[in-house]
Amino acid sequence: MHILTTQLVEFILEKYQLNDYILYDSSYARDKMNDQTVYSFETFWIPRGASVIEEENGTMLPEGTVQISIDPVTKRTTTLSLQGPSSIYSVPNDLRDPTTRIAWIESETDMIHGTHFMLEEENETFFSYVSCYEGIRLTPGCFIHLTLTENGQLDELFLYGPHPLDHHVTQEPFALTLEDIDLLTKQQIKWFSYPKTGHQYAHSVVETFVTQKGSILVPSKLDFTSSIEVNDVLSWTGLPSSKKYERYSFQSGETVTANDVITQTEHPDFHPISQETVNACHTVIKDIIQNEYPADSGQWMIRYIYRQHPYLAVTLSRAHPTSYVDQQRRVTILLDEKTLDWISLTDDQELHTALASVTLPELEDDQQDVIFNALRPYLLLTPRYVFDVSKGHYVLCGLLDSNHAYLPATNEVVLLRDL
Known part of the structure; x- marks a missing residue:
């Protein structure tokens, strides 16, 4: 495993304290945001003792799998998906309360509500936010989608687009x-x-x-x-x-390596x-x-x-x-x-x-x-x-x-x- 990959895995492991999980897979991806190249590091964690099922159409990961993607440079989380009932450190058990929800999104995204992001759409289990600068929306900007289960637990946090703190x-x-x-x-x-x-x-x-x-x-x-x-x-x-x-x-998608990230x-x-x-x-x-x-x-x-x-x-x-x-x-x-x-x-x-x-x-x-x-x-x-x-x-x-x-x-x- 490349030293950068090891460092990023250890960072995720410590941040979310995934002691009851083992790393199943990890990979790098490259995307375009405005005029810049942006990298991501994607990981899949499965519960200890769980089995992965190999099928003709692909691999079926067990219930309780956790998908986490981060920016390998800033280490900001861009995807946190819980595939089944899971309890992850630093994630509140109930995100239905607006104050709790906003405080957690701020801690995960390194953004301030009302200054860097604002609500665009919501219902009982889905919340969509868009990036802004001092309350004025950015175009194109970052989208934050938060999905909850019926009892208010996290289902998925997903961010896509240029982070407002990375652009002038x-x-x-x-x-x-x-x-x-x-x-x-x-x-x-x-x-x-x-x-x-x-x-x-x-x-x-x-x-x-x-x-x-x-x-x-x-x-x-x-x-x-x-x-x-x-x-x-x-x-x-x-x-x-x-x-x-x-x-x-x-053709299949390109292969992106840790060296690509290091050399940007x-x-x-x-x-x-x-x-x-x-x-x-x-x-x-x-x-x-x-x-x-x-x-x-x-x-x-x-x-x-x-x-x-x-x-x-x-x-x-x-x-x-x-x-x-x-x-x-x-x-x-x-x-x-x-x-x-x-x-x-x-x-x-x-x-x-x-x-x-x-x-x-x-x-x-x-x-x-x-x-x-x-x-x-x-x-x-x-x-x-x-x-x-x-x-x-x-x-x-x-x-x-x-x-x-x-x-x-x-x-x-x-x-x-x-x-």
Whole structure:
């Protein structure tokens, strides 16, 4: 066992005093949080004297198994799951009392309620919290899910996402108002269809993050990855290539080692995509598209190539869309990152064909004003810290949103949940 693994196992053993358990399995995993590589160390502990059952479909761990995952750098717990009745040191026997529950979550997460995390949803046995900074939510942020048994004992504590104490936040007063962004708000009012007595359409505001300078900021995804915008139309003449492009099976997940943790090896998805790789992908994708859609020369455009380790993902769209279906249609092709072997092709044509009968509404300027004025009393502008990839930290924005929609057929404003 690697010395780091031994140290982490001993840390978990001491923290939760798992003297009545033995370590069944442990492993490392690597993930992406905003623009950073994050590692985790996962362990499974089984009660002493319990038996593991080997079956055709896999291994069945005994009742009372405890799953614990921690960040190997900060040693914060990210998963604590009790598979059956168990009593773990430092975990209260009954977490139904709010004061007890919050105090325990604070001790486990190294966060302060109201300052670093706040409640989003709850019922009798499930509690969902989101990360914040001084009471203002972070996007993207950390999610804390706590599940209890009927008698209030811990079932599972699960954390996912960037920890608020590990990222820089630029703090400033929130001064943005709806009046400051009238023009931008009008541009964010979009139509959508809904299945009610046939295809109907309504208008509402698209959820938008607006900087205090009045510009739109698109939040990063938790799984940020290297990508290249291509925008190249695929054309060919003659018959498809005689080369056969067979589909290969998906590969298993990567193996992450203790040495990766020690050296903090960057996630493969962050590696830049070279022009040589782009050119090679272009050749392969062109042949695949020509074989799959031989009559569509000049009708497909490569939009993006991005990493999805151990694959390269290529998205294509229609080069000259003539309908709503054409505008929305996407084809995604996965290639093996090293060999460029063809792994899969996904065409979402059927999904968008279902909306083929939807006629896009064309609105005059005065109609747009009517819709805007009808929705204006229901617009919401909420402060939100949003991670800006270009700056590498969170900046204060306003979340423009609404819970209502305008129905042009009846000139009504209704709640979105009622559609």
